[in-house]
Amino acid sequence: MNDxxxxxxxxxxxxxxxxxxxxxxxxxxxxxADNILHNQQDDEECLNDTWLRAWHSIPPSRPARLKxxxxxxxxxxxxxxxRQKTADKRGGGDFEAVLDELAECxxxxxxVEQAFDAKALRQNLNQFLKALPQRDRQIFLKRYxxxxxxxxxxxxxxxxxxxxxxxxxxxxxxxxxxLEQEGFL
Amino acid sequence: MKKEELFQILGEVDDEFLDENVTEIKHSTSWITAVxxxxxxxxxxxxxxxxxxxxxxxxRNPAESALQSExxxxxxxxxxxxxxxxxxxxxxxxxxxxxxxxxxVTSYEHPYDAHPMIEIEISENxxxxxxxxxxxxxxxxxxxxxxxxxxxxxxxxxxxxxxxRNNDFTLERIDENxxxxxxxxxxxKVYDGMTLSRQNTPYYLLKDIQxxxxxxVSWQLPEESEPEFSYPAEQAFPEELxxxxxxxxxxxxxxxxxxxxxxxxxxxxxxxxxxISQPEGLQNRFYIDDILYYSDTDFYPFAEYIAKxxxxxxxxxxxxxxxxxxxxxxxxxxxxxxxTTETTTTTQPATAETNQIMTGKSGVQVLxxxxxxxxxxxxxxxxxxxxxxFETQIIMEEQYPETTVQSETTATETIPxxxxxxxxxxxxxxxxxxxxxxxxxxxxxxxxxxxxxxxxQGVEKDWLLSNxxxxxxDKKYCIAVHPATVQxxxxxxxxxxxxxxxxxxxxxILGRRKDNELVIIxxxxxxxxxxxxxxxxxxxxxxxxxxxxx
Numbered sequence: 001m002n003d004x005x006x007x008x009x010x011x012x013x014x015x016x017x018x019x020x021x022x023x024x025x026x027x028x029x030x031x032x033a034d035n036i037l038h039n040q041q042d043d044e045e046c047l048n049d050t051w052l053r054a055w056h057s058i059p060p061s062r063p064a065r066l067k068x069x070x071x072x073x074x075x076x077x078x079x080x081x082x083r084q085k086t087a088d089k090r091g092g093g094d095f096e097a098v099l100d101e102l103a104e105c106x107x108x109x110x111x112v113e114q115a116f117d118a119k120a121l122r123q124n125l126n127q128f129l130k131a132l133p134q135r136d137r138q139i140f141l142k143r144y145x146x147x148x149x150x151x152x153x154x155x156x157x158x159x160x161x162x163x164x165x166x167x168x169x170x171x172x173x174x175x176x177x178x179l180e181q182e183g184f185l
Numbered sequence: 186m187k188k189e190e191l192f193q194i195l196g197e198v199d200d201e202f203l204d205e206n207v208t209e210i211k212h213s214t215s216w217i218t219a220v221x222x223x224x225x226x227x228x229x230x231x232x233x234x235x236x237x238x239x240x241x242x243x244x245r246n247p248a249e250s251a252l253q254s255e256x257x258x259x260x261x262x263x264x265x266x267x268x269x270x271x272x273x274x275x276x277x278x279x280x281x282x283x284x285x286x287x288x289x290v291t292s293y294e295h296p297y298d299a300h301p302m303i304e305i306e307i308s309e310n311x312x313x314x315x316x317x318x319x320x321x322x323x324x325x326x327x328x329x330x331x332x333x334x335x336x337x338x339x340x341x342x343x344x345x346x347x348x349x350r351n352n353d354f355t356l357e358r359i360d361e362n363x364x365x366x367x368x369x370x371x372x373x374k375v376y377d378g379m380t381l382s383r384q385n386t387p388y389y390l391l392k393d394i395q396x397x398x399x400x401x402v403s404w405q406l407p408e409e410s411e412p413e414f415s416y417p418a419e420q421a422f423p424e425e426l427x428x429x430x431x432x433x434x435x436x437x438x439x440x441x442x443x444x445x446x447x448x449x450x451x452x453x454x455x456x457x458x459x460x461i462s463q464p465e466g467l468q469n470r471f472y473i474d475d476i477l478y479y480s481d482t483d484f485y486p487f488a489e490y491i492a493k494x495x496x497x498x499x500x501x502x503x504x505x506x507x508x509x510x511x512x513x514x515x516x517x518x519x520x521x522x523x524x525t526t527e528t529t530t531t532t533q534p535a536t537a538e539t540n541q542i543m544t545g546k547s548g549v550q551v552l553x554x555x556x557x558x559x560x561x562x563x564x565x566x567x568x569x570x571x572x573x574x575f576e577t578q579i580i581m582e583e584q585y586p587e588t589t590v591q592s593e594t595t596a597t598e599t600i601p602x603x604x605x606x607x608x609x610x611x612x613x614x615x616x617x618x619x620x621x622x623x624x625x626x627x628x629x630x631x632x633x634x635x636x637x638x639x640x641x642q643g644v645e646k647d648w649l650l651s652n653x654x655x656x657x658x659d660k661k662y663c664i665a666v667h668p669a670t671v672q673x674x675x676x677x678x679x680x681x682x683x684x685x686x687x688x689x690x691x692x693x694i695l696g697r698r699k700d701n702e703l704v705i706i707x708x709x710x711x712x713x714x715x716x717x718x719x720x721x722x723x724x725x726x727x728x729x730x731x732x733x734x735x
Contacts, residue, residue, distance in 0.1 A: 076193070103187075126199045130202075
């Protein structure tokens with residue numbers, strides 16, 4: 001069943017929509033959740049929440065790319081859950097490493113927390129990503145959108161983990177400079 | 186802005202970027218909604234673990250599905266959460282089979298070969314596979330065959346962890362592609378009903394590795410393509426670096442690879458390979474690119490270090506334009522078979538003496554000890570404090586009267602066309618590892634503030650003794666030492682001052698520098714004697730170029 005057919009099920013309030021969605025994109029969403037949560041039960045819970053969120057969102061939403069629509073929901077839910085779980089203590093592990101790496105990008109030279117316009121930042125991030133070489137962009141998003149492990153990414157792109165780390169580091173540095181130039185830091 | 190906020194906003198990037206293959210993330214075709222319970226069949230072995238697909242009828246009763254074997258122990262690892270949805274991918278429960286395998290895994294054939302057999306070798310080396318107390322995620326990197334099933338698995342310990350000897354490991358299945366490796370405190374400890382024995386584990390690699398320094402090592406599967414090198418792969422390791430490597434604490438960030446065997450191979454400039462330890466069934470090697478130095482905050486490629494060494498080498502070789510220290514390269518024609526002896530006499534003008542001052546990374550300035558006949562050894566001088574950059578400087582001063590330097594060139598057996606360097610001026614390959622040799626003296630520039638190595642003084646001394654002098658036992662060394670805090674008796678006699686102690690050993694003192702450190706010139710025998718006495722501590726050995734902060 002393709003996206004259009006699945007979305008039609010949603011619009012018709014046919015509960016098969018969830019089953020079909022899960023069948024089609026369960027693996028994809030599960031991977032996203034698992035990259036962040038590393039816990040099977042949490043992953044499943046996150047997936048269920050994703051289907052529910054989709055059920056409530058479609059309609060009125062009619063996502064052009066259902067897969068990405070669901071992926072983003074899963075990512076947000078998983079991250080919320082991650083923050084919930086780690087509210088009392090530092091989580092550690094792979095995903096914490098992802099966040100720590102991102103911390104490099106937002107390290108302000110003045111070390112001052114600034115308010116920022118999320119919408120403007122989103123636009124700027126898109127511009128930044130657009131300017132990156134495709135491979136760097138893909139690797140960057142693999143790591144910081146999908147929270148994939150460096151090893152996995154390296155494997156996929158047939159580079160060494162070290163090389164991958166270097167690429168990520170360079171892009172992070174670029175991002176930091178970019179954010180500084182644009183006044184976000 | 187906080188990192189969490191950035192992560193969140195990154196979740197809202199345009200779909201167009203996510204659409205560029207990025208959506209094809211791993212596991213997408215092979216997920217298991219809920220992990221089926223795993224029956225583990227474990228046999229004490231040489232550390233080989235096989236994850237073996239079980240026939241579908243056994244899936245329904247995982248507790249009864251353990252493979253029977255005389256040497257196996259059956260146990261259940263995880264509980265069943267049977268929420269598997271219809272997928273186009275048949276779920277593959279994994280069975281851990283740790284058994285005695287005198288024959289490497291290559292000959293193993295499991296009867297249930299309807300599914301691809303998954304093999305994990307976890308027997309690397311307790312010295313190498315360091316496991317932290319927290320669970321280690323082992324990602325299974327699967328490549329899918331034409332039917333979309335996993336064909337090849339690679340298990341990787343993705344946490345940097347730290348040294349923890351004699352650990353047991355317990356694998357917990359998270360999903361099809363992820364296992365968690367738990368470490369237990371004792372060997373052979375039963376953990377969650379599962380014991381993975383490391384008895385008879387091959388223990389073959391880098392036994393002499395010291396734990397104080399950390400590096401990252403991984404390897405390449407035989408079937409994988411060559412890794413990309415950020416630094417030319419053909420850049421050879423100087424032979425002596427093998428010794429350096431033996432003083433590194435190397436551990437595996439990567440974990441277990443089927444068919445893989447640990448080996449550390451150092452490729453020499455002449456193409457020969459030096460294997461620090463060669464296990465049976467050698468099929469893999471570590472690559473230079475995958476060896477990283479570790480500092481407090483990051484890993485740095487070992488290749489960078491080598492590159493910097495090469496730069497240093499070039500820098501020093503550029504000093505060959507100074508007549509007094511120029512290496513005399515003699516191109517011998519291919520047909521030359523006779524022994525040629527040539528004596529060169531150079532008269533040095535009084536206005537340009539050979540008082541060369543070499544500045545190391547830390548600015549250790551030492552006057553050269555000149556072994557060549559006819560030159561005067563300078564008086565001790567007070568040396569300035571540390572500087573920050575490394576460069577070799579030849580400073581001409583006008584202090585000494587006209588002297589005569591003689592050098593003798595001897596070339597033998599020069600049948601092929603080749604370049605022969607005079608013995609007195611040759612800059613050895615070893616210069617690449619940071620030791621600078623001038624006029625028969627090896628200068629060991631100070632490498633203070635080099636965090637990655639974190640040598641204690643004792644290690645410095647050991648390093649010098651074991652890794653430098655063995656290659657150049659006949660050389661003299663210019664090093665900095667400092668007096669021990671407590672003066673001790675040597676053979677019943679108490680030395681009142683460091684100078685006296687050194688003088689008694691016949692060691693020449695060039696001068697003092699910061700913290701009363703003495704810059705001396707001594708041969709290996711003297712240094713050894715000095716080291717044994719514990720009267721003097723070594724403070725300056727090398728390394729002048731390990732500055733990765735640039």
